[in-house]
Amino acid sequence: xxxxxxxxxxxxxxxxxxxxxxxxxxxxxxxxxxxxxxxxxxxxxxxxxxxxxxxxxxxxxxxxxxxxxxxxxxxxxxxxxxxxxxxxxxxxxxxxxxxxxxxxxxxxxxxxxxxxxxxxxxxxxxxxxxxxxxxxxxxxxxxxxxxxxxxxxxxxxxxxxxxxxxxxxxxxxxxxxxxxxxxxxxxxxxxxxxxxxxxxxxxxxxxxxxxxxxxxxxxxxxxxxxxxxxxxxxxxxxxxxxxxxxxxxxxxxxxxxxxxxxxxxxxxxxxxxxxxxxxxxxxxxxxxxxxxxxxxxxxxxxxxxxxxxxxxxxxxxxxxxxxxxxxxxxxxxxxxxxxxxxxxxxxxxxxxxxxxxxxxxxxxxxxxxxxxxxxxxxxxxxxx
Numbered sequence: 001x002x003x004x005x006x007x008x009x010x011x012x013x014x015x016x017x018x019x020x021x022x023x024x025x026x027x028x029x030x031x032x033x034x035x036x037x038x039x040x041x042x043x044x045x046x047x048x049x050x051x052x053x054x055x056x057x058x059x060x061x062x063x064x065x066x067x068x069x070x071x072x073x074x075x076x077x078x079x080x081x082x083x084x085x086x087x088x089x090x091x092x093x094x095x096x097x098x099x100x101x102x103x104x105x106x107x108x109x110x111x112x113x114x115x116x117x118x119x120x121x122x123x124x125x126x127x128x129x130x131x132x133x134x135x136x137x138x139x140x141x142x143x144x145x146x147x148x149x150x151x152x153x154x155x156x157x158x159x160x161x162x163x164x165x166x167x168x169x170x171x172x173x174x175x176x177x178x179x180x181x182x183x184x185x186x187x188x189x190x191x192x193x194x195x196x197x198x199x200x201x202x203x204x205x206x207x208x209x210x211x212x213x214x215x216x217x218x219x220x221x222x223x224x225x226x227x228x229x230x231x232x233x234x235x236x237x238x239x240x241x242x243x244x245x246x247x248x249x250x251x252x253x254x255x256x257x258x259x260x261x262x263x264x265x266x267x268x269x270x271x272x273x274x275x276x277x278x279x280x281x282x283x284x285x286x287x288x289x290x291x292x293x294x295x296x297x298x299x300x301x302x303x304x305x306x307x308x309x310x311x312x313x314x315x316x317x318x319x320x321x322x323x324x325x326x327x328x329x330x331x332x333x334x335x336x337x338x339x340x341x342x343x344x345x346x347x348x349x350x351x352x353x354x355x356x357x358x359x360x361x362x363x364x365x366x367x368x369x370x371x372x373x374x375x376x377x378x379x380x381x382x383x384x
Contacts, residue, residue: 027142038084048178056137060171062105067343073205074304076102084134097128108201110167114314149177166191184342190329200311213243214272220258220360225376227252246298253292259284277350281340315378
């Protein structure tokens with residue numbers, strides 16, 4: 001069965017947010033109404049157990065997911081999902097992107113995905129985290145396999161401009177019937193007749209009720225570098241999560257991860273009781289850089305941790321280009337990216353994921369740097 005956007009009913013965001021699983025997988029299209037979400041189109045996917053909201057107007061991001069009714073995502077200070085028309089990407093300080101940020105999965109890219117960057121005159125050149133998360137998709141198509149019940153939603157998002165880069169994201173998000181895993185498969189293509197380049201970072205964010213005091217991050221670390229001196233002060237506690245703290249200032253760490261013989265790696269976040277968690281599975285060759293964002297501020301201010309595999313680290317684009325962390329794309333060339341988000345609903349599942357990471361870590365002692373490192377962090381390079 002195949003379907004696509006046609007006539008979309010207007011619905012309240014709160015409707016059926018934790019409804020019981022249906023007997024069979026389904027897809028439905030909706031249009032939200034009211035406030036900043038007014039007019040936002042939603043593709044709701046339910047595989048019989050796992051439910052998620054895809055946002056075609058926001059670069060095919062994932063707003064939230066629910067496994068057996070348990071919410072996965074975070075509570076941002078804004079009432080989203082936000083219609084991109086209310087997001088001032090061109091705001092002079094380069095931080096307007098934050099006005100729309102509240103997704104579980106938010107893509108950052110395609111031309112740039114790091115901190116804001118300005119030209120010699122002080123004019124904004126690249127806004128925070130790029131444009132793709134605020135661009136609408138086209139050719140949105142959902143299919144349910146009649147034999148297996150697997151659901152796949154595909155779309156295209158173009159980031160293109162005259163006299164500039166011309167990049168296309170082709171995205172498919174899928175989930176097997178009654179599965180606990182979201183599969184994301186992306187292709188970035190250079191549509192231009194000239195050579196181009198791109199970046200991608202998957203900003204994947206978790207808050208309450210999954211995140212709590214005592215939550216822990218497991219990752220097979222070869223090298224870990226704090227982005228700032230502030231983060232360096234807590235480098236030994238990089239993998240632990242504290243209770244919400246109104247005075248907390250964000251901490252960011254850059255990681256080089258170990259992989260298995262097939263080049264695959266994984267990262268786990270679980271709650272304090274280790275009864276629920278989320279794992280990311282991805283290829284080190286496709287997504288060689290991993291960023292950990294800890295923002296355990298007060299609940300009202302956004303209590304959240306971000307697990308962020310990417311082509312590069314989210315430094316300014318020119319810095320990443322100088323250090324070879326921008327994907328070169330010849331005319332017509334594409335780059336494939338794959339990511340699985342596995343949601344753990346039991347202590348046994350969490351323990352299994354933690355054991356797999358421990359096996360990867362067993363042969364290597366991680367190197368934790370006590371200060372920002374030149375070549376990794378733009379802050380360290382400014383100090384050199």
